[in-house]
Amino acid sequence: METILxxxxxxxxxxxxxxxxxxxxxxxxxxxGVINLAHGEFVMLGAYCAWALQTFLGLGLxxxxxxxxxxxxAFGLLVERVVIRHLYRRPLDTILATWGIGVMxxxxxxxxxxxxxxxxxxxxxxxxxxxxxxxxxxxxxxxVLLVAAALFALTWYLLLRTTFGMKLRAITQNAEVASxxxxxxxxxxxxxxxYGTGLAGLAGALVSPLKSVSPEMGTHYVVDAFMVVVLGGxxxxxxxxxxxxxxxxxxxxxxxxxxxxxxxxxxLLAIVILIxxxxxxxxxxxxxx
Amino acid sequence: xxxxxxxxxxxxxxxxxxxxxxxxxxxxxxxxxxxxxYLVLGILAMSLSLAWGYTGILNLGxxxxxxxxxxxxxxxxxxxxxxxxxxxxxxPDFMVWNNVETLPWFWWPFHSLTFAIIAGVAVPVAxxxxxxxxxxxxxxxxxYVAIITLAVLVVVNxxxxxxxxxxxxxxxxxxxxxxxxxxxTFDAYDSSxxxxxxxxxxxxxxxxxxxxxxxxxxxxxxxxDHENRVRYFGYDVARFKIxxxxxxxxxxxxxxxxxxxVMEFASPTFLGVPLSLGVVIWCAVGGRQSLLGALIGAIVxxxxxxxxxxxxxxxxxxxxxxxxxxxLVVLFLPKGLAGAAEMVLKRVVAMSPRGSALLSxxxxxxxxxxxxxxxx
Numbered sequence: 001m002e003t004i005l006x007x008x009x010x011x012x013x014x015x016x017x018x019x020x021x022x023x024x025x026x027x028x029x030x031x032x033g034v035i036n037l038a039h040g041e042f043v044m045l046g047a048y049c050a051w052a053l054q055t056f057l058g059l060g061l062x063x064x065x066x067x068x069x070x071x072x073x074a075f076g077l078l079v080e081r082v083v084i085r086h087l088y089r090r091p092l093d094t095i096l097a098t099w100g101i102g103v104m105x106x107x108x109x110x111x112x113x114x115x116x117x118x119x120x121x122x123x124x125x126x127x128x129x130x131x132x133x134x135x136x137x138x139x140x141x142x143x144v145l146l147v148a149a150a151l152f153a154l155t156w157y158l159l160l161r162t163t164f165g166m167k168l169r170a171i172t173q174n175a176e177v178a179s180x181x182x183x184x185x186x187x188x189x190x191x192x193x194x195y196g197t198g199l200a201g202l203a204g205a206l207v208s209p210l211k212s213v214s215p216e217m218g219t220h221y222v223v224d225a226f227m228v229v230v231l232g233g234x235x236x237x238x239x240x241x242x243x244x245x246x247x248x249x250x251x252x253x254x255x256x257x258x259x260x261x262x263x264x265x266x267x268l269l270a271i272v273i274l275i276x277x278x279x280x281x282x283x284x285x286x287x288x289x
Numbered sequence: 290x291x292x293x294x295x296x297x298x299x300x301x302x303x304x305x306x307x308x309x310x311x312x313x314x315x316x317x318x319x320x321x322x323x324x325x326x327y328l329v330l331g332i333l334a335m336s337l338s339l340a341w342g343y344t345g346i347l348n349l350g351x352x353x354x355x356x357x358x359x360x361x362x363x364x365x366x367x368x369x370x371x372x373x374x375x376x377x378x379x380x381p382d383f384m385v386w387n388n389v390e391t392l393p394w395f396w397w398p399f400h401s402l403t404f405a406i407i408a409g410v411a412v413p414v415a416x417x418x419x420x421x422x423x424x425x426x427x428x429x430x431x432x433y434v435a436i437i438t439l440a441v442l443v444v445v446n447x448x449x450x451x452x453x454x455x456x457x458x459x460x461x462x463x464x465x466x467x468x469x470x471x472x473x474t475f476d477a478y479d480s481s482x483x484x485x486x487x488x489x490x491x492x493x494x495x496x497x498x499x500x501x502x503x504x505x506x507x508x509x510x511x512x513x514d515h516e517n518r519v520r521y522f523g524y525d526v527a528r529f530k531i532x533x534x535x536x537x538x539x540x541x542x543x544x545x546x547x548x549x550x551v552m553e554f555a556s557p558t559f560l561g562v563p564l565s566l567g568v569v570i571w572c573a574v575g576g577r578q579s580l581l582g583a584l585i586g587a588i589v590x591x592x593x594x595x596x597x598x599x600x601x602x603x604x605x606x607x608x609x610x611x612x613x614x615x616x617l618v619v620l621f622l623p624k625g626l627a628g629a630a631e632m633v634l635k636r637v638v639a640m641s642p643r644g645s646a647l648l649s650x651x652x653x654x655x656x657x658x659x660x661x662x663x664x665x
Contacts, residue, residue: 035432086620092347095435096573097619099349099566103612111605219562223443226436261451265444272420272437276427 005135007256008249013141015248016148017207019241021221022228023148023155024199026240029229031172032189034084035095038102039225040218042197046072046204047213048109051118061123065205072201073194080193085186102222106215115215122209144206151199156237158195168192231271233281243282294502301498301581305491309484318478322551323595325483327588329547332490334571334587335580336540339497341569342577343506344533345513347435350442351568354413354538356560358545360449360456361412363555364396365405366465382464387454396455402470409546410539417538421531428527430516439562446560461556468550477553486547490584493540497580500536509533567591570615576627586626 025039046068053064079101087094122140130139159165170178171185179185203221211217224247232243247267254263275281308328312321333355340346367381380392398404420441424434449456456462468475468482475482500506508529511519520526549555558564568587575586590611597603622629 035436083616083620092431092435093619093623095347095349095432096569097616099569100612100616100619103566103615104609107605107609107612111602111609220443223436223440227440230433230436259451261447265448268440268444272423272441275429275433275437276423279427279429279433 002134005133007252009132009135009137009141010256011249011252012145012245013137013248014252015244016141016145017203017210018224018228018248019152019244020144020148020203020206021200022225022232022240022244023152024196024203025222025225026229026232026237027155027159027199028193028196030234030236031168031192032088033091034088034193035091035098036193036196037095037099037222038079038105039098039197039200040220040222041102041105042072042076042200042218043204043207043221044109044213044215044218045075045105046201047120047208047217048113048118048204049201050120050205050208051213052113054120061120061205061209065202068201068205069198072204073198076197076200077190077194079197080190084193085189088189102218106218109215117212117214119212120205120208140209144210147202147206151202152237152241155199159237164188164191227268227271229281230275231281233283236281236283239281239283297498301494304581304585305487305494308487308490312480312483318480321480321483322478324592325477325486325551326548327591327595328483328486328490329544329551330568330571330591331584331587332486332493332544332547333541334568334575334583335494335497336537336544337568337572338575338577338580338583339500339540340533340537341572342579342583343501343513344509344530345431345516346530346534347431347569348438348534348537349435349569350438350440350565351537351541352560352562352565353438353442353445354417354541355545355548355564355568356445356449356555356557357413357416358409358542359549359555359559360462360545361399361405361409361542362468362546362549363462363465364399365402366468366549367462368396368400369402369466370464381457381462383457383460383462384454389454393455402468406546410542413538413542413545414535417535418531421527421534425527425530425534439565442560442562442565446557446562449557449560457555459557461554461558463554465549465553465555475550477551482550486551489543489547493543494580494584497536497540501580505529505532570611572625573615574618574625576625576630578624579627579631582625582627582630 021039021043024042025036028034028036028039049068049071050061050064053059053067054061059067079098083097083101084094087097126140126143128139129136130142131137132142157165159168167178167183167188170181170183171188175185207221228240228243228247231247232239232241250267250270251260251263254266258266311324315321315324333351336354337348337351340348340351370381380389384392398408420438424437429437450459453459467477473481475485501509508519508524509532512526512529516526519529545559548559567590571587571590572583573586574590575584576582594604594607594611597607618625624631
């Protein structure tokens with residue numbers, strides 16, 4: 001019984017990290033149709049911000065979360081203004097352009113800070129392990145889970161209960177008619193993109209104590225995040241949560257029997273097979289092709 | 290054959306001729322090896338152009354076919370190093386270090402070089418057909434294809450690194466014998482392998498050109514431009530896409546095998562995201578809709594990268610600039626440099642008096658059809 005619970009908690013921890021990284025991506029893709037391959041680099045940026053704030057300003061992780069959100073959101077806004085806004089009608093080219101930006105970001109970090117691994121300190125009051133339902137888990141992982149849930153709740157509230165969210169949903173359904181109603185779609189898109197990338201930065205900051213920080217950490221996260229979005233279906237927040245949970249638990253479960261790599265391969269295989277028979281993902285509001 | 294095709298064949302032919310004449314000018318074996326390497330990467334970029342520029346399949350994981358081909362050749366060449374780097378029982382050295390008892394079943398057929406060469410093409414093609422069947426029959430398009438191919442690349446890369454006992458893991462398969470075919474020994478630092486690569490490049494280039502000029506090529510381009518219309522015409526779009534995907538995979542496999550010969554080892558970096566990203570960049574900058582454009586793009590960019598590789602700072606800055614150029618090309622020059630060259634050529638032709646007369650010639654009148662009687 002205890003091993004099963006431990007398994008469930010490991011899966012939940014993986015799922016919460018997946019959710020954190022994928023949430024921003026799902027928002028951006030679901031609402032604007034932009035595939036942001038630089039999403040992993042924003043995660044990396046958030047992690048480096050956490051390291052920089054800790055090393056140069058002595059800020060702990062918790063205190064630096066809000067500045068990190070604002071910094072990465074500002075970068076996202078810049079990227080959107082300069083590059084993405086020309087490419088809304090060309091989805092395949094947004095992939096390429098964002099990948100190019102990702103490469104630039106990676107190289108810029110390498111040139112300025114250096115390519116060695118960096119480490120971020122976990123806040124001391126979260127470093128011990130905690131016993132939940134008889135299972136020992138790291139308190140920090142529980143904290144990440146709670147933050148993921150809180151961010152999801154915040155995003156849900158933003159999207160479904162505020163005026164901004166209503167405008168965003170209107171534009172997603174039909175951008176032209178929405179602008180006839182006086183909604184400034186450019187601004188809404190920019191702010192959405194900034195919010196999505198801000199979330200990515202937060203994800204990077206929260207993940208940074210668990211794994212070391214390097215310029216290449218982004219690519220690994222972007223592939224995982226996209227798998228979550230592809231499986232969960234476009235434009236569905238519930239889909240993102242559900243598929244994070246499924247993929248997290250599946251990875252944890254398979255990794256228990258084999259190892260992490262085999263687990264990843266099997267999960268990918270499962271997704272490819274599922275896509276073949278249900279291309280729109282698990283929860284699709286509409287089919288996207 | 291149309292005039293444009295003739296011009297294309299002439300240009301491609303003269304390029305290949307130039308490549309063959311090159312060793313007569315440059316005698317240094319080390320430089321020949323470098324350029325041979327660039328040529329192989331050019332073949333790889335050209336294969337991606339076939340899938341992406343002509344069929345519209347954005348394959349972000351194209352390096353996986355390249356890597357599979359290179360590992361096939363590496364396995365065969367490794368087994369030929371008995372007994373120096375492969376023990377007398379026939380076990381490669383890295384397997385001995387990893388306490389593997391007997392040669393795994395999938396290594397056995399690679400004792401035969403013929404099998405290895407066939408496998409170097411067949412394995413990527415088979416993998417492409419399998420993946421293509423899943424992806425294209427499910428009518429997954431554009432964006433999702435890109436993501437899935439990227440994910441497949443990452444997973445295969447991780448798998449090969451993970452299965453260290455059978456694949457050499459992170460270090461790859463090193464200390465290979467030299468390829469011996471038809472009595473020739475292909476030394477990597479000799480003009481023999483350069484000529485081998487040049488021959489393969491010419492064959493692949495003209496094969497790809499033949500595909501694009503055939504009726505199949507026409508349909509592939511139609512699929513790229515408007516998939517649903519092609520479907521309404523009754524064509525099985527998935528089958529054509531799988532064909533293009535597999536053809537590109539096959540050529541990439543050949544390139545992989547040549548790369549093993551030139552580099553004298555095979556490593557998981559051949560299946561890595563940076564290389565795959567690089568191929569996409571070379572193709573985009575060179576001109577994704579032009580086979581020769583992609584090839585030249587790859588040669589130029591890798592050449593410049595090689596020239597700057599003395600200093601780490603230069604190399605990193607070069608990557609930064611490359612990323613920036615890539616973004617610019619995507620935004621403003623979607624057809625890459627080949628497209629820009631074509632635009633310039635058209636302007637030049639239009640400006641000359643004969644050219645402008647040619648371009649503004651009125652089209653012949655269409656004769657009214659006589660048998661549309663029942664259309665009232």
